[in-house]
Amino acid sequence: MGALMRDHDWSATSLGPQERWPPSLVTLIRVMLNSRQPMFIAWGTDRTLVYNGTYVPMLGARHPAALGRPFFEVWPEVRDEVGALMDRVFAGDPVHMDDLQLTLHRNGYPEEAHFAFSYTPVPGDDASIIGLFCACTETTRQILAERRAASERQRQQALLQQMPGFVAVLRDPGHIFEYVNDAYITVAGQRDYLGRTVREVFPELADQGFYEILDQVYSTAEAFAARTLPIRLAGEDRERYLDFLYQPVRDEAGAVTGIFVGGYEVTEQVRSRAALEESEGRYRTLFEAIDVGFCIIEMKFDAANQAIDYRILEANPAFERQTGANVVGGWVSEFAPNLEQHWFDRYGRVALTGEPIHFENSAEVFGRWFDVRALRVGDPAARRVAVFFSDISERKRMEEALRILNTTLEQQVVERTTERNLLATIVEKTDVMVMAVDLGFNILAINKANVDEFDRVYGIRPKVGENILDLLADRPEHQAQVRAGWSRGLAGEEVTIIEDYGDPERARPSYEINYRTLHDDQGEVTGCYQFVTDVTERLRAQAELVQAQEALRQSQKMEAVGQLTGGLAHDFNNLLAGISGSLELMHTRMQQGRLTDVDRYMTAAQGAAKRAAALTHRLLAFSRRQTLDPKPIDVNRLIAGMQELIQRTVGPAIAVETVGFSGLWPALVDPSQLENALLNLCINARDAMPDGGRITIETANKWLDARAARQHDMPEGQYLSLCVTDTGTGMTPDVIAKAFDPFFTTKPIGEGTGLGLSMIYGFAKQSGGQVRIYSEVANGTTVCIYLPRHYGETEDEEQPARQAALSRAEQGETVLVVDDEPTVRMLVTDILEDLGYTAIEAADSAAGLKVMQSDVRIDLLVTDVGLPGGMNGRQMADAGRERRPGLKVLFITGYAENAAVGNGHLAPGMAVLTKPFAVDVMAARIRAMIEAP
Missing domain, CATH: 3.30.565.10 (Histidine kinase-like ATPase, C-terminal domain)
Incomplete structure (x- = not known):
């Protein structure tokens, strides 16, 4: 570049011949030519361009013609951006920029370029600015690379942002948040994440193991994954559950620099599974209790996929009642070898296709008719079928009789055959109540049993041709009930219901009612008929069976209680001996003035009393029903x-x-x-x-x-x-x-x-x-x-609650104490007076009620449950509340708590304290009840 400058004709430029160049220009050119950093000089009023060899790549195709030419002739496209900056320099103000973006045409096409540079003013002999010295670096590649990297990061973050699961990126051993997506914020809530550590953002996780897992992943470089891990966030009263992954992030050398966090919240799935298990338990209880037979069967097929047998895997108690067989675990071929093939075919089709079925058919081997619903359950490969069925044998017999009567009615009317009389006699004489109505609720047929029962429960004897709803027009609630049942049958629904009917002032029994639809020859619905059976006694018997079972359980328990009495009597005698003996010795020592042993005897008496109380409480709890x-x-x-x-x-x-x-x-x-x-x-x-x-x-x-x-x-x-x-x-x-x-x-x-x-x-x-x-x-x-x-x-x-210092009463607070035992009454009264309360005593319910019906102030009623005077403590308290609504009541009793108030339910403002009780417990309970709202 130095040789190129020496050979250049500078006389044609504003700089003139080299021998006339000022020393400052010569010095700067020497510095520039000996530097590896791109540099140029803009000299004079036309800002003639002089540059070194490392500046040449920036010029591109403009070199070498650019040498010695005015700066903006070489770079006309940058006049707007650079011109103002050079004017500042020639005014004496140096300029430095880390990134200047320009659009250059140095290679024949416009291209984006970036530069970092310093413009330094060069003063002349008269201190005026005669030139500009620039040290610069082109940063285009670096800027574009950083831009591409930022774009890639934005693209990756956009992808992470769109992920359905939560995502976070942590850096350094302190696990500092570098990124979180919206799903993460949705799970963990709005917090100040970026730049803060996990421990700072989630202090509530201190005892839940998450910090330790993160430390382990960072130190061992081994990923950690977990499913349905519980987590408790601040301010939440229930645990959530997460499926998540901690994946170490490595640099190019393989060292761990951070942790990628990703996962999903599965709280609803976990709770749904728990709810499902609870629901299954409820349904299991239901299936154990219902009268409908239920079983799960496993089908067996031959090589041609023909159903040939099935096994009873599970059955409810009604299964045995409906079939008369207890065969859980057995194959049908073992206990019913002559069962009709159509049962196997139907259940086999359900197992193979998954299509549920509903049908009625007979099973000759059991001598019964069944109404059956079947559906596939579980894995189809297991070929299991759930079956619900009811014994409808009686109904079928009646339906057959009515069908014969219906289909041969015209012939019977004409021929007056014995068969008609026989069928009519069956319908008329049976205890099953039969009635048929048309679409307008007009009675088409009714047997004597139904008429008599209608008369018994409603006082009306219906006849053929009358409207069943008109008969109950003056009893709208009963009319609505009858209409609802018949409407289901008239709508084509063949249904069986169990429901109470009748006027309660006459009789209101329970009936099992089967509704069946009547059709004409074209299959159109013309009416409905019903078969009704009084099941009041059956339902009562079932209820009595439950009561009998409970009575047996209680009888068995009380037998065990009887076994305890001998030992308890012996133990109570020992405890009473300890109590009475200690009290006598206390009395003797106090008369003798020897008070040093009183505390020892008092402690012995209190210990024996507490052991006696523990025995009675255990016995009461054990014997309660x-x-x-x-x-x-x-x-x-x-x-x-x-x-x-x-x-x-x-x-x-x-x-x-x-x-x-x-x-x-x-x-x-x-x-x-x-x-x-x-x-x-x-x-x-x-x-x-x-x-x-x-x-x-x-x-x-x-x-x-x-x-x-x-x-x-x-x-x-x-x-x-x-x-x-x-x-x-x-x-x-x-x-x-x-x-x-x-x-x-x-x-x-x-x-x-x-x-x-x-x-x-x-x-x-x-x-x-x-x-x-x-x-x-x-x-x-x-x-x-x-x-x-x-x-x-x-x-x-x-x-038991204890208070170190017992709270004293406020001025005028009054407690009414009702107990027929003078000793207990004296004890409670002394406790109250020691604490500053005004105590009023009554020995029976009559005296206590008289006080409550007066105008005297009463803040609390303390009463025994078993009282003389015609009323027990609960009855007296209820009567007192009629005069003093909201009166607070504390029952004290020697019975078990759930027996203390009769039905086991306390009204608001009532509480129970069992005898014997400690003084501080009694005092604390009294204070708490008086202060309670």
């Missing part, structure tokens, strides 16, 4: 609470040992029923060891695989076992086979109901578990109750 109330419980804790009761029941000749498994799973059962079952097993064990022995109560966690589940006749899964083992006489195989049968007992007459093991079996099955007996004659017996594992936490035991 209730239905199953399942709760999550710790079985080990329940056993520990009963150990003293069990030891007293079995007596001192028998040692009781408990072996509780550490880490025992919770169970979802009724604790009262489980206590009942455990106590009865221990009583049975005691009776098997008349000469004494050992009872071992043991718990364990059990995982039953498919094989073990089949052996135990239970579903596969996780269970906990509660086993009671004795060293007694044992059982023979015959006795074991009958042990769970109701009323079966090996005890002498009058010494046992035979209900113990049968009730335990029913409780275990109803709780989703099983009971099994393992026994050898002369070597003892083990009875194990298996209960399904509960996936959740157990309930904490209630801890």
